[in-house]
Amino acid sequence: xxxxxxxxxxxxxxxxxxxxxxxxxxxxxxxxxxxxxxxxxxxxxxxxxxxxxxxxxxxxxxxxxxxxxxxxxxxxxxxxxxxxxxxxxxxxxxxxxxxxxxxxxxxxxxxxxxxxxxxxxxxxxxxxxxxxxxxxxxxxxxxxxxxxxxxxxxxxxxxxxxxxxxxxxxxxxxxxxxxxxxxxxxxxxxxxxxxxxxxxxxxxxxxxxxxxxxxxxxxxxxxxxxxxxxxxxxxxxxxxxxxxxxxxxxxxxxxxxxxxxxxxxxxxxxxxxxxxxxxxxxxxxxxxxxxxxxxxxxxxxxxxxxxxxxxxxxxxxxxxxxxxxxxxxxxxxxxxxxxxxxxxxxxxxxxxxxxxxxxxxxxxxx
Ligand code: BGC
Numbered sequence: 089x090x091x092x093x094x095x096x097x098x099x100x101x102x103x104x105x106x107x108x109x110x111x112x113x114x115x116x117x118x119x120x121x122x123x124x125x126x127x128x129x130x131x132x133x134x135x136x137x138x139x140x141x142x143x144x145x146x147x148x149x150x151x152x153x154x155x156x157x158x159x160x161x162x163x164x165x166x167x168x169x170x171x172x173x174x175x176x177x178x179x180x181x182x183x184x185x186x187x188x189x190x191x192x193x194x195x196x197x198x199x200x201x202x203x204x205x206x207x208x209x210x211x212x213x214x215x216x217x218x219x220x221x222x223x224x225x226x227x228x229x230x231x232x233x234x235x236x237x238x239x240x241x242x243x244x245x246x247x248x249x250x251x252x253x254x255x256x257x258x259x260x261x262x263x264x265x266x267x268x269x270x271x272x273x274x275x276x277x278x279x280x281x282x283x284x285x286x287x288x289x290x291x292x293x294x295x296x297x298x299x300x301x302x303x304x305x306x307x308x309x310x311x312x313x314x315x316x317x318x319x320x321x322x323x324x325x326x327x328x329x330x331x332x333x334x335x336x337x338x339x340x341x342x343x344x345x346x347x348x349x350x351x352x353x354x355x356x357x358x359x360x361x362x363x364x365x366x367x368x369x370x371x372x373x374x375x376x377x378x379x380x381x382x383x384x385x386x387x388x389x390x391x392x393x394x395x396x397x398x399x400x401x402x403x404x405x406x407x408x409x410x411x412x413x414x415x416x417x418x419x420x421x422x423x424x425x426x427x428x429x430x431x432x433x434x435x436x437x438x439x440x441x442x443x444x445x446x447x448x449x450x451x452x453x454x
Contacts, residue, residue, distance in 0.1 A: 123183040125156040130177030134190040137305040139362045147386035174198040192217040192266035215266040218417040225421040226389040228380045234274020236430040237357040240376035244355035254329040261334045263301040307341035314345035330355035336365035366449040379429040
């Protein structure tokens, strides 16, 4: 009796295995994972924490249309929102899914599903961490962004006061964004040796990434932190010479904190060339920003997709070994990099000459 049951069960199990074997073979045979012109490309963007994300949707729609693809661009307000967006792109059968991560460490399951379904995963602007399931990463050179910010901070302070030591404070972006530590490490590669020599001082004593990161890239958080540091460390007349700010949104909040505390506005750096910051740069309130043309960045991803649609296994401009920018904790993701441009009052008109909106702002036109 018992033996019969066992044999019966084994037979069912074998039949089941054969069935799954068949169906998965059929699926992989019919799944053509090569992207083709006319296919829909999913683009999962994060929350609009800065103007570049607002611009990104139109940049992708234009570039994808121009290259002969259909687009499905979606924002997410939260991590779970983005996980659902990616899952639905996988279910719809998108052949390529471009992801600018809301939280780079929380997408492992979703990119594994995408790969299993035969999709190509491209991390865009922000890397996706601790997974092997990312095929490419297209972004501006983030380490270089940090180095340029630090150099601008030094140049700005020197122009105001010929010799140091200078008092500075440090701000970084959100610890959930893989870019934030890369920006910070790039900046610290320039600043740390000078801090060690005593040419730069950080009077708050807050110098580690975790101490200076800004939850959610939210300017309310950076303004509160700056206000607290001013109250504790600078209300006795100590001069604050400069602040490393990772982007324009946070930079403006730092400027506001200084103004509200009645402090002379220090040299403040930025990033993104936001329309709200360019007038401040031109009138000397904010010292610098970085120009990362969002259209160009979207085009870089779309060029990559076009190369893949031609069956290219080594698409143009892809570096397979840039550990500094593209190591995600498990693999160095093949990386297509763009070069960021430092912008101050001195080169703004020139730097924005390919962008009528920004050029007009730099020229002071309304
Ligand atoms: C982007 C920056 C942006 C920041 C906040 C980063 O990942 O690279 O351009 O300022 O996110 O949204």
